[in-house]
Amino acid sequence: MDYSKVHNYARMPVPSSTANTSQPAKQKDGSFATLLQNELKAPDVKISKHAAKRMEERNVHIKSADWEQMQVKLGEAAEKGVKESVVVFPEAALVVNAENRTIITAMSKQEAANHTFTNIDGVIFM
Secondary structure (H helix, E strand, C coil): CCHHHHHHHCCCCCCCCCCCCCCCCCCCCHHHHHHHHHCCCCCCCCHHHHHHHHHHCCCCCCCCCHHHHHHHEEEEEEHCCCEEEEEECCCCEEEEECCEEEEEEEHHHHHHHHCCCCCCCEEECC
């Protein structure tokens, strides 16, 4: 057998698109716990223009502690497969897209009591 061809094969250049694809990129802070926390950190809830307008018109205000708790609950709902949800506060109700973490609309407690919600697959009580 002619081994010279085997040696030449080992010296062939590797295309750049496949070079080092099996090695993960190095992080500045390489601790596993830090990387895991960054991945698990849920993005902030966004307020659509429509919802912002409705919150202003209807004088709906959410306390910062309630806002933070809502973000956690939305993350849990999204993990369970909820897409559209109603978040019910003592003073208001918010219709939220749990997947996109976006508030779609807002209404006061009085308006929510007289409203029929459709296309909702989850309810979060605060």
